[in-house]
Amino acid sequence: MSPQPQAAVGAPLSRVDGRLKVTGQAHYAADHAPEGVVHAVIVDSGVGRGRITGIDTRAALAQPGVLTVISHLNAPKLPYLDNPGGYFNPQGQKLRAFQDDQVHFRGxxxxVVVATTLEVAQHAANLVKVDYDTQQGSTDMTDAPSFELMNYARGDAEAALSSAPVHSDRSYTAARTHHNAMELHAAVAQWNGNQxxxxxxxxxxxGAVAxxxxxxxxxxxxVRVLSPFVGGAFGNSLRVWPHxxxxxxxxxMTNRPVKLVLTRKQLYTNVGYRPRYEHRVRLGSDRRGRLxxxxxxxxxxxxxxxxxxEAILDLGQMLYATPNVSQSYQSVALDVNTPTPMRGPGYSSAAYAVESALDELAHELGIDPIExxxxxxxxxxxxxxxxxxxxRLRDALRTGAREFGWHRRNPKPRSTRDGDWLxxxxxAVGCxxxxxxxxxxRVRLDADGTALVQSATSDMGPGTYTSMTQVAADALGLTMRQVTFQLGDSAMPPAPPQGGSITMASVGSAVQAGCDTLRQQAIKLAVDDERSPLxxxxxxxxxxxxxRLSVxxxxxxxxxxxxxxxxxKRTNLEVLGGWxxxxxxxxxxxxAYSAIFAEVAVDARLGLVRVRRMLGVYDxxxxxSPKLADSQALGGMVGGIGMALLEHGEFDNRDGRLVNANLADYLVPVNADIPEIRAIYIDGEDREADPLGVKGLGEVVLVGVAPAIANAVFHATGRRVRDLPITAEALL
Incomplete structure (x- = not known):
């Protein structure tokens, strides 16, 4: 079979939905307003643990425009079922909205107050008075008991460590971090009878339908769920949250369409986050650095x-040729809301500890970290x-070393200065x-020569609209403008969640399969038609x-x-493709693999850290789509800068209050923090993985960024900071 020409795939094209977004025509969840819509505002718990003993709604209900105040006192009992387990529904009993008087965490x-306008609902929510029987909660991992959740072993790690010529024993911590996407979480709900x-x-x-x-x-x-646009998510929209x-x-209960938008503060407690981790890593090697x-x-x-x-143990099991490995995952149950996947879940947290420990071993042995x-x-x-x-990790490392200028590096820590800056x-590497x-x-080719492709996937930012249009255009032999891709509707053909770098390999392969089948149907129609030149x-x-079909x-x-x-006399051809x-x-x-290189400057007197340049090399x-790939890779490096130097959730352990639940006190990288960053992609494809030959990009771009920066800070200062984020006071 003659291969189809590839005109769109591989081209650095702009997003097909870009104009809609920059002109405000893209409708996100909160932009939808069915006729008669009213507004809901959640009242949050003011204690960290306890039992509700009373709710006074009289002042709220007296406000003009307030329709109702719903709580466990008047909400119907809903047929919740316990979670079946799994990545997006952890084991246990999900938080059941207004089903009992128990308070599990502050916030x-x-x-919830429902009113005819948002302003009235907000005012009335402030008038609701809640009384509690307060209990002492726990938000501090150091004071709470833990239990082993999972473990792994091969060989005899303890014996190998005790006999190793070189061994190290280090502890690392990484703070809780929050997703902080631009779009606030929102839902607009409407009932029509039982629909x-x-x-x-x-x-x-x-998943939301189920x-x-x-x-x-x-x-x-x-149930029909619609989500045509997502203004960033990074993992915290993978499950249905109570709002x-x-x-x-x-x-x-009101028989009206209801719009509910969480506040920025509520995003820190009403949806998930990357949990805090405490690591202990022990390494053993011979004197040549063989683990x-x-x-x-x-x-x-x-x-x-x-x-x-989350799958935090996997990286340490397969990234290096280590014959003896022992791992233990301890879970600490606190009076907090449930964590959730955050970009590079598990692997980015594991890479910080493992890659930091490996850098320390390299320094102790006097071996170049790449070598x-x-x-x-x-x-x-x-x-x-x-x-x-x-x-192709070897290729990524060697390419990165050449392009970054690694050979100019003086291996001695604290040996290079630029005025007051070290x-x-x-x-570091990641996978x-x-x-x-x-x-x-579903693929439909209309008689006017245009095509419509649909799948119930999402686009939280990676450019799914564009990449799927590229695949479909080439498979159908059409231009990008002749193809429309639609997503975000549960009535469309089924697709997996957009998370775990799964979309391009899975949905993209289904799109290609459907478009290939439809193109072949059209070709058969032509070669069987006596009136056709073909x-x-x-x-x-x-x-x-x-x-245009041609020989x-x-x-x-x-x-x-x-x-x-x-x-x-065909109005269209239509097929349902699948993979x-x-x-x-x-x-x-x-x-998929990453090799991350970072250069930092640290003020010798003030301890301020500035990232000067970064390079990510990816297998x-x-x-x-190279343009979309750069968007993902550069964004991943920006996120890694936040993880390494800025981001952390800070509790007041006395009352369970997250004290920096806002974008003024919870620091995220801004333009002024971002240096020259660059991404390189190692040529190749993986046809064993899927028909498109892709391996996934959106998650791996964050993995390895934080340890690369931490290792650069050590090289600059000679001081090893083992707690993320690395703050100025830790370097003074």
Whole structure:
């Protein structure tokens, strides 16, 4: 079969939805306003743990325009079910909106005011008085008991550590961090009899359908979730949070469409976050730097009512050829809300500890940090004894060293100055698994020569609208302007959540499969049609360019889609395409890889840290859209700067209050913090992973950034800070 020309895939194209976004025409969840919509404002708990003993709503209900105040005192009992377990619904009992008088954390929704205007609802919410029987809560990991959640072992790590010629024992901490996307979480709910329609900020419309159907005891067919645009999420829109249920409950009780938008402060307690981690990493090696053992013990916070855990152990099991590995994951249950995935979940947290420890080992041995990693490159995945589908980490390291100018580096810490600034360089590597799940896409080619492609996926920022349009355009032989891709509607063909770098491999493969099938149907229609110039041609030699079918090598023999369908009195051709990863046992270990390089300057007197330049080199398979890839990679490095130097949630452990729940006190990187940053992608594709040859990009770009910066700070100052974020006071 003649290959289709590739005109769109691989081209640095601008986002197809870019104009809508910059002109304000893209409608996000809170932008939807059904006729008669009213507004809901949540009343948050003022204590960290306890029981509600009374709620005084008289002053609130007396305000003109207030329709109702809902709490556990008047809300109907809903048929919640316990979580089945899994990444997006941790084991335990989810927070059940207004179903009892228990307070699990400060900021928990305890009531909601519904009013005709937002301003009235906000004022009335401040008038609701809640009394509590307060208990002493715990938000401090150092004072709370822990329990082992999971572990891993191969070989005998303790024996290998005790006999290793060189060994290290270090502890690291990483603060809780919050997603802080630009778009506030919001839901607009409307009932029509037993049918619920809800506009929600979600990365998984079908997951929201399943959850809402379970909560309200209705069939999934009775729920429609729409989320055409998401203004950033980074993982905290992967599950249904209580505010979405509250919006639907308020709409049902008032028989009016209800809009509920969380405040910026409420984002710190009403949705999830990356949990705080405490690590202990012990490494053993010979004097040439060959690792013989690693022991990694860690603790992570979770809520008391759900046990959240992420795949934080996996990186240490497979990144290096370490024969003896021991790992232990301890969970600490606190009076806080439940954590959730945040960009590079698990792997970015693990990389900080492992890559920092490896840098310390390199310094102790006097071996270049890149060389130490190259000496410990595995031939196959040591955790699963599987060959890597592709692993070009060596190429990434060598390319990064050349492009960054690593050879100019003086290995001695605190040896390079620029006036009052101490200059240092550091590097780290990372990885993230290539996740894939079944997906479907509906493809329709209309008689006017345009195509419509639909799938119930999401676009939280990576450019799904654009990348899917690129794949579809090439597979159909159309221009980008002739293809429209639609997403974010649970009525569309099913797709997995947008998280874990899963979308391009899964949905993209379904889009390509559907478009290939439709193109082949059109070719068959042409070669079987006696009136067609292509009649009798070998269908395997027919290609399509810009909507015109022609014989490969004989471009003059052909016709357009439009002419073909019109002549055959067809208003359209339509197929349902789908793709699933191969079933059965895994044949390969599939990961994307990153090699991160950073240069920092540290003020010798004040301890201020400034990142001067960064380079990320990525082995992520085929790049569908270089411009979108840069958006992801550069954004990941920006996020890593925040993780390394700025971001942390700070509790007042006396009352469970998160004291910096705002963008004035919770610091995130801004333009002034961002230096020269650059991304390079190693050529290659992974056809074992999926038909497109992609490996996933959105998660791995954050993995390794924080330790690269931390290692650069050590090189600049000679002082090892093992707690994130690295603050000026830690360097004084």
């Amino acid at each position: 928990q929704p305890v009531a 619920l329609t809800i506009w929600d900020k979600t990365q998984w419309v079908l 959850e809402l159907a379970t909560v309200f005891g209705i069939t999934p067919e009775s 979405t249920v509250i919006a639907a409950l308020a709409a049902k 013989t053992a690693m022991a990694h013990e860690l603790k992570a916070e979770t809520s008391r009512y759900e046990t959240y855990a 130490l990693r190259l000496r410990n490159e595995p031939q196959e995945d040591p955790a699963h004894n599987l060959p890597f589908s592709t692993r 200059i240092g360089t550091g590097m 993230y698994p290539t996740h894939r799940q079944p997906a479907q896409a 009649y009798g041609a070998d269908p395997d030699k027919v290609v399509v360019r810009a909507g 490969q090598g004989d471009p003059g023999r052909g016709e357009t889609y439009r002419r073909l369908l019109t002549r055959n 699933s990863p191969p079933s059965g046992a895994d044949r390969f270990s599939m990961y 992520t398979g085929r790049i569908i």
